Amino acid sequence: MSLQPPNAERQIWMFTQMVRIRTFEERVKRTFIDHPGVIRGHTHLADGAEASIVGSLSHFREGDAALATYRCHGYPLALGSDPKAMMAEIYGRADGLCKGLGGSMHLTDVKRGFLGTSGIVGAGIPHAAGAAWSAQIRRKGNVVLSFFGDGASKQGAFHETLNIASLWKLPVVFVMENNGYNVVTTTAQEDASAAAGEPLAVKAKAHAMPGVTVDGTDPLAVYQTVGEAIERARAGQGPTLVESKVYRLSAHGNIIAPPGVPLHYPEHEAITVFGKREEYEAALRGDPVPRFRGALVQNGILTAAKADEISSRVASEMQEAVTFALNSPFPKVESALKYNFA
Numbered sequence: 001m002s003l004q005p006p007n008a009e010r011q012i013w014m015f016t017q018m019v020r021i022r023t024f025e026e027r028v029k030r031t032f033i034d035h036p037g038v039i040r041g042h043t044h045l046a047d048g049a050e051a052s053i054v055g056s057l058s059h060f061r062e063g064d065a066a067l068a069t070y071r072c073h074g075y076p077l078a079l080g081s082d083p084k085a086m087m088a089e090i091y092g093r094a095d096g097l098c099k100g101l102g103g104s105m106h107l108t109d110v111k112r113g114f115l116g117t118s119g120i121v122g123a124g125i126p127h128a129a130g131a132a133w134s135a136q137i138r139r140k141g142n143v144v145l146s147f148f149g150d151g152a153s154k155q156g157a158f159h160e161t162l163n164i165a166s167l168w169k170l171p172v173v174f175v176m177e178n179n180g181y182n183v184v185t186t187t188a189q190e191d192a193s194a195a196a197g198e199p200l201a202v203k204a205k206a207h208a209m210p211g212v213t214v215d216g217t218d219p220l221a222v223y224q225t226v227g228e229a230i231e232r233a234r235a236g237q238g239p240t241l242v243e244s245k246v247y248r249l250s251a252h253g254n255i256i257a258p259p260g261v262p263l264h265y266p267e268h269e270a271i272t273v274f275g276k277r278e279e280y281e282a283a284l285r286g287d288p289v290p291r292f293r294g295a296l297v298q299n300g301i302l303t304a305a306k307a308d309e310i311s312s313r314v315a316s317e318m319q320e321a322v323t324f325a326l327n328s329p330f331p332k333v334e335s336a337l338k339y340n341f342a
């Protein structure tokens with residue numbers, strides 16, 4: 001199965017979404033640095049994974065669904081969620097996507113097919129299989145995309161879900177975003193995975209489904225690989241495990257840096273904890289956002305002026321999101337128990 005590459009208009013859309021995700025998250029990061037305390041709790045940034053997110057979600061159709069982890073701002077942005085409501089949610093305000101009660105780690109936008117996120121590693125994977133079972137019963141050719149990290153692929157929930165999804169030929173694509181780390185203080189892959197050194201896509205073999213590895217910093221490669229997996233799933237041929245190799249350009253989570261300490265290089269834990277300066281510098285050189293911009297300009301799909309115009313339009317959009325969030329009230333105390341279903 002081979003897909004047509006995305007046309008010029010689609011590639012510009014993809015670039016715009018990547019810039020939106022990067023800029024939105026830069027605003028989140030700046031809030032932590034410049035205004036400690038404004039965001040309460042924890043956020044996790046996906047800078048370095050934008051190409052993987054956007055390349056995968058380019059195939060999304062009405063009725064499809066996606067679920068992700070706590071590293072989750074990019075998916076709803078690419079699916080059309082309002083950045084104002086997203087920022088307000090992260091700021092814990094009443095106009096937030098989840099009325100300010102969920103925060104960064106629980107972004108959910110069911111209307112757009114973004115069924116939710118979780119701080120529990122691996123927790124969304126079985127939920128994705130449930131949503132895919134529902135799609136299978138409805139028979140409208142819909143698929144579910146399940147995003148999670150390399151660390152989550154060591155969880156029992158991952159293996160149990162892949163087994164049943166393969167057995168029942170559920171229309172789900174498992175996108176493992178392999179950034180090489182499972183939190184700062186604990187683990188580099190070689191210290192935590194018996195399969196380190198192997199492509200993690202080999203884990204698919206145990207569950208009799210295809211497993212493929214793709215360069216997750218190349219949006220067109222992800223578009224192709226995840227697109228083919230989605231076609232299989234829509235055609236009733238069952239799930240695929242895609243290992244999308246990315247790099248986390250920020251620290252694991254914002255809360256880790258003490259107030260006032262910049263979160264970027266040279267404080268990045270790849271250097272400070274693991275002593276991997278060269279690895280980190282290589283990842284910065286391969287940063288998917290400027291790289292895709294360069295490719296689009298080189299291929300005549302965008303002029304440099306047009307690319308700059310997109311970036312400045314996005315900067316204003318995200319400034320509006322911050323202003324909106326700051327002006328939104330905090331939720332009323334009485335609402336604390338109102339939307340809990342536990």
Ligand SMILES: Cc1ncc(C[n+]2csc(CCOP(=O)(O)OP(=O)(O)O)c2C)c(N)n1
Nearest residue numbers: 071119120121149150151152179181182183
């Ligand atoms: C069940 C569970 N175990 C442990 C944790 C603590 N924890 C939070 S993030 C994380 C690392 C997960 O790594 P990975 O799945 O690779 O995702 P990444 O953060 O790299 O995107 C761990 C162990 C948790 N939140 N949930």
Ligand SMILES: [Mg+2]
Nearest residue numbers: 149150179181
């Ligand atoms: Mg990881």
